[in-house]
Amino acid sequence: MKNWKKFLICSISVFTFLIIEVAVNFACGPEPDPYDYYISFFHNNVQGDDYRNFYLTEYRYLFDDAEPVNEATVNSKEWAAAAGGKLKAADIEQVMYHLDKRADSALMLALKGEKVQMPDSLSKNPFVSFLMNKKHQEFRDYFTHAKDIEEQNSVYDPWDPAPVDTAARLNLLSQSLSKAGKTKNKFLKTRYYYQACKLSLFTDNNDQTIRIYDQYLDKTTDSHVKGWGLALKAGAQRWKKDTITSAYNFSKVFALYPERRVQAYRNYRNTRAKVNDVLRLAQNNEEKAMIWGIEGFGDPSLNLSYLENAYQLAPASPVVNILLTRELNKLESYYLTDNLKKKENFYNPYQFIRWDYNNTKAKEEQALHLEKVKAFCLKLAEEKHSQQPKLGYVAAAYLAWMENHNAEGWSYMNKIAKDLPAGRLQDQEKIVRLLLAAQKIHDYNQVNEKELLPALTWLDQKVKEEHAATRSTDYWDGYDGRRFAATARNFYQIILAPAYYEQGDTVSAALAMLKGDPLLEAGSKDPLSWQTREFMRTGIRPNALVKLLALQQRPSADQYGRFLQDRLAAVDPDELKELAGTAFLRQHQFAKAVLYLKQVPAKKRDSLINGYYGEKIATGNPFVDRLADYPLVRDTVHGYGKLRYAQEMAALQQKIKTDPKNAARYYYRMANGFYNSGTFGNSWYLLSYTWTSNDSDPAESHYYSADYIKAKTAREYYQKAMQLSKDPEFRARCVFMLAKCYQKQIPYPEYTSEFFDNYQKYQGLEKEYHRKLRKNPYFAELLNSYPRTRLFAIAQGECSYLRDFLSSYNRPTSGKKGLPGK
Numbered sequence: 016m017k018n019w020k021k022f023l024i025c026s027i028s029v030f031t032f033l034i035i036e037v038a039v040n041f042a043c044g045p046e047p048d049p050y051d052y053y054i055s056f057f058h059n060n061v062q063g064d065d066y067r068n069f070y071l072t073e074y075r076y077l078f079d080d081a082e083p084v085n086e087a088t089v090n091s092k093e094w095a096a097a098a099g100g101k102l103k104a105a106d107i108e109q110v111m112y113h114l115d116k117r118a119d120s121a122l123m124l125a126l127k128g129e130k131v132q133m134p135d136s137l138s139k140n141p142f143v144s145f146l147m148n149k150k151h152q153e154f155r156d157y158f159t160h161a162k163d164i165e166e167q168n169s170v171y172d173p174w175d176p177a178p179v180d181t182a183a184r185l186n187l188l189s190q191s192l193s194k195a196g197k198t199k200n201k202f203l204k205t206r207y208y209y210q211a212c213k214l215s216l217f218t219d220n221n222d223q224t225i226r227i228y229d230q231y232l233d234k235t236t237d238s239h240v241k242g243w244g245l246a247l248k249a250g251a252q253r254w255k256k257d258t259i260t261s262a263y264n265f266s267k268v269f270a271l272y273p274e275r276r277v278q279a280y281r282n283y284r285n286t287r288a289k290v291n292d293v294l295r296l297a298q299n300n301e302e303k304a305m306i307w308g309i310e311g312f313g314d315p316s317l318n319l320s321y322l323e324n325a326y327q328l329a330p331a332s333p334v335v336n337i338l339l340t341r342e343l344n345k346l347e348s349y350y351l352t353d354n355l356k357k358k359e360n361f362y363n364p365y366q367f368i369r370w371d372y373n374n375t376k377a378k379e380e381q382a383l384h385l386e387k388v389k390a391f392c393l394k395l396a397e398e399k400h401s402q403q404p405k406l407g408y409v410a411a412a413y414l415a416w417m418e419n420h421n422a423e424g425w426s427y428m429n430k431i432a433k434d435l436p437a438g439r440l441q442d443q444e445k446i447v448r449l450l451l452a453a454q455k456i457h458d459y460n461q462v463n464e465k466e467l468l469p470a471l472t473w474l475d476q477k478v479k480e481e482h483a484a485t486r487s488t489d490y491w492d493g494y495d496g497r498r499f500a501a502t503a504r505n506f507y508q509i510i511l512a513p514a515y516y517e518q519g520d521t522v523s524a525a526l527a528m529l530k531g532d533p534l535l536e537a538g539s540k541d542p543l544s545w546q547t548r549e550f551m552r553t554g555i556r557p558n559a560l561v562k563l564l565a566l567q568q569r570p571s572a573d574q575y576g577r578f579l580q581d582r583l584a585a586v587d588p589d590e591l592k593e594l595a596g597t598a599f600l601r602q603h604q605f606a607k608a609v610l611y612l613k614q615v616p617a618k619k620r621d622s623l624i625n626g627y628y629g630e631k632i633a634t635g636n637p638f639v640d641r642l643a644d645y646p647l648v649r650d651t652v653h654g655y656g657k658l659r660y661a662q663e664m665a666a667l668q669q670k671i672k673t674d675p676k677n678a679a680r681y682y683y684r685m686a687n688g689f690y691n692s693g694t695f696g697n698s699w700y701l702l703s704y705t706w707t708s709n710d711s712d713p714a715e716s717h718y719y720s721a722d723y724i725k726a727k728t729a730r731e732y733y734q735k736a737m738q739l740s741k742d743p744e745f746r747a748r749c750v751f752m753l754a755k756c757y758q759k760q761i762p763y764p765e766y767t768s769e770f771f772d773n774y775q776k777y778q779g780l781e782k783e784y785h786r787k788l789r790k791n792p793y794f795a796e797l798l799n800s801y802p803r804t805r806l807f808a809i810a811q812g813e814c815s816y817l818r819d820f821l822s823s824y825n826r827p828t829s830g831k832k833g834l835p836g837k
Contacts, residue, residue, distance in 0.1 A: 049074035053348035062336035069312040071344040086274035097202040188214035221251035242272030262288035300328040308334025330400035507531030529582040542585035557598035601719035605665035635697035679739035686732035730756035747801035754793035
C-alpha cells in the first residue's frame with residue numbers, strides 16, 4: 016500500500032512538472048531554429064543537394080518537405096515530347112497545374128464543346144490551341160478524362176466531408192481501362208493505365224491495382240509514370256499487409272524518381288518493415304545501399320552502422336556522402352556544441368543543450384564515436400571508391416580540429432592536392448584550414464592576425480555573395496540556406512571572440528562579435544544581434560567601451576584592424592555611450608558615469624529601460640529601504656534614471672569626504688543605492704538591461720555580479736554606516752539590511768544532471784540552503800543588541816525569516832536557550 020502511494024505521488028509530481036515545463040516553454044522559451052540549433056562549421060550540402068530533405072535536423076521530421084524535383088515539371092516535359100517537341104513545357108505546366116478555378120472551369124467547358132469566353136492569356140496559350148485542334152482529339156479526350164478523375168479525387172472538406180462517390184470512381188475506372196485498350200498511342204495508353212491503377216487503389220481494389228501495374232505499367236521504360244504507378248502498387252501492398260514488399264518498392268521509387276522521393280520515404284517508414292527483411296528482396300548492392308540510406312536518414316543518434324553498410328555494398332552510392340555528413344553534423348550537435356559552450360556561454364547563440372551534457376559516460380561515448388567516424392573518413396579517402404574521396408581527408412581534419420589535435424588535422428589537409436576543383440568541397444576545405452590556422456595561434460597579435468586575414472577576407476566575400484543570392488523573407492531566422500553567414504558568425508563569435516576575451520582583449524572580442532553578426536536584412540534598423548548586444552552589455556568593462564568609442568572616431572591604421580572594425584561604424588554612438596555610463600555605474604565610478612550619460616539624449620536613455628518582456632516600465636527609487644524586497648515595484652513620482660542616480664551617488668561620495676559628521680547617513684543612503692540596484696532591488700535596471708527570477712547565478716558570470724547578485728558593496732557600506740552611528744534605531748536598521756545582504760551571499764544550489772538519479776540529494780541541499788537563510792548571524796545580533804527598537808518590532812511582523820529564526824531560538828533545547836545549532 017505504501018509503495019502504491021509513493022508511485023501515485025511520484026506520478027502526480029512528474030506530471031505536474033511536465034505540465035509546468037510545457038507551459039514555461041510555450042510562454043517564455045524561444046522555439047529552436049531547426050536549421051541552426053548547434054554549432055556547425057561543416058556544411059550539410061557539401062556533397063550536393065539531391066538529398067537535401069535528409070540533412071540533419073532533430074527538430075523536424077525532414078529538413079525540407081518539398082520534393083527535390085517538381086513532378087509538374089517532369090510531367091510537362093513528357094507531354095512536350097509527346098507533342099513532337101512543338102510545345103514548351105512551361106506552357107503545358109501553366110495550363111495543367113497553375114490555372115485558377117474560374118479559368119480551369121472555362122477551359123474544361125471549351126474542351127468538351129461548350130461555347131465559352133476564355134481569358135486571352137488562356138486562349139493564346141499554345142498548349143490550349145494544341146488541345147483544341149481536331150488533329151489532337153485523343154490528347155484532348157485524355158486531358159478531360161484526367162481532369163474528371165482529378166475532380167473526383169480532390170473533393171474533400173474537413174469541416175463538411177462529403178461521402179465518396181464510389182460509383183463515379185468505378186465508372187471512371189472502367190472508362191480508363193476501355194480507353195487504354197482502344198488507343199494505339201503509347202504515351203496515352205500508359206497514362207490511361209496509370210489512371211486506372213490509381214482509381215483501383217482509391218476504390219480499395221488492391222489486387223487490381225497490383226495487377227494493372229504488373230501487366231501494363233511495369234513494361235514502361237521511357238516514362239516517369241512507371242515510378243508513380245510503382246508507388247501505387249507499393250501502397251496497395253501495404254494495405255494488403257505485405258509490408259516488406261511494399262517497403263522494398265517504395266525504396267525503388269525513392270531511388271529512381273526524385274519527384275516522389277519524400278512521399279516514398281514517408282511511406283517506407285510507415286510500413287515499419289524490418290530492414291533485414293527488406294534487404295532480402297533487393298536485386299543488387301546499389302539497391303541495398305539505398306535501403307541502408309533510407310534507414311539511416313531516420314536516425315538522429317550517433318550511429319555509424321548505416322554508413323558502413325552502405326559503403327561496403329556500394330561505395331559510389333550517393334547515400335554514402337550524405338550519411339557521412341549527417342554523422343559529422345551529429346558530432347557537432349552532440350560533441351562540439353557542448354564543448355564550445357563552456358567558453359563564456361553568456362554570449363553563445365546556442366542555448367539548447369542536451370540533458371546529458373554533464374554526463375561523463377555520454378562524453379566518452381561521443382569521443383569514441385568521433386574516432387570511429389574519423390577512421391571511416393580515412394578509409395574513404397584512401398580507397399578512393401566513393402564519389403568524393405577527398406571529402407574523407409577534409410572530414411578527418413575537421414574531426415581532428417574538434418579534438419584540438421592541430422598537427423594531426425594539418426597532416427590530413429596536406430594530403431589534399433592544392434588543385435582541388437572549385438566548388439563546395441573546396442570551400443569546405445578552406446573553412447577547415449581557417450579553423451586549424453586559428454587553433455594553432457596561442458597569442459593573438461598583429462603577426463598572427465595577418466596570417467588569418469586572407470582566409471577571413473575570402474569568407475567575408477562568400478557571405479556577401481550568399482546574402483545577395485538568398486535575400487528572402489522565407490529563410491528561418493536568416494540561416495536556412497545561408498551557410499557561410501552561419502560559419503562566419505560561429506567563427507567570429509564562438510572561436511575568435513572567446514580567444515580575445517581569454518587573453519584580456521575585450522575590445523577585439525567586441526569587434527569580433529560585431530563582425531560575426533549577419534548582414535542586415537532589408538528594412539532592419541538594428542546592426543546588433545541579441546548575442547552581440549548581450550556581450551556588449553554584460554561582458555565589457557567601461558574602459559573597453561571608451562576605446563570602442565574612440566575607434567569609431569579614429570579607426571585602426573593596420574589592415575587587419577580595419578577589417579575587424581568594419582561593423583563598428585554601424586553601431587549607434589549614443590548606445591555605446593549609454594553602455595559606457597552603465598559600466599562606470601557598475602564599477603562605482605559615478606563621476607565618469609555622469610560624463611557619458613549626459614552625452615546621451617534623455618529619450619534614448621529612457622528607451623533602454625525595459626522590462627523582461629520588452630515592455631516600458633517606470634523607474635524606481637533606489638534610495639528607499641524596505642524590510643521586504645519588491646524588485647518589480649516602481650516609483651512613478653520619485654523614480655531615478657541612470658543619470659540622476661549617478662549624479663546622486665557622485666554627490667554622496669563627495670559629502671562623505673566633506674561632511675564626515677554625517678557620513679553614517681551618507682554611507683547608509685549609498686548602501687541603499689547599491690542594494691536596490693541589485694537583482695532583488697526596485698532599481699535593478701540601473702545595472703542590468705533585463706531581469707528574471709533566475710538572475711541569482713551562483714557562478715557570478717558577470718564582472719558586476721558581486722553587487723548585482725550578492726550585494727557585496729551594499730553590505731560593506733551598511734557596515735560602515737552602523738560603525739559610524741550611535742543611534743540604536745539607526746544601527747538596528749543597518750543590522751537588518753546587513754542580514755538581507757548576508758542572505759544574498761548564500762548560493763542557491765544549482766540543479767544539474769548529477770541529481771537526475773538522486774533528487775533526494777538535491778532536496779537535501781535545498782533544505783541546507785533554507786537553513787542557512789534562517790540561521791543568520793545578523794538576526795542574532797539584532798535580537799541580542801536591539802530587541803527594544805521599533806525596527807525590531809516591525810521586522811518581526813514583516814520578515815518571515817526573522818520569525819523562523821526567533822521561533823528556533825526560543826525553542827527549548829535540553830532545557831537551555833541559545834542560538835540555533837548551539
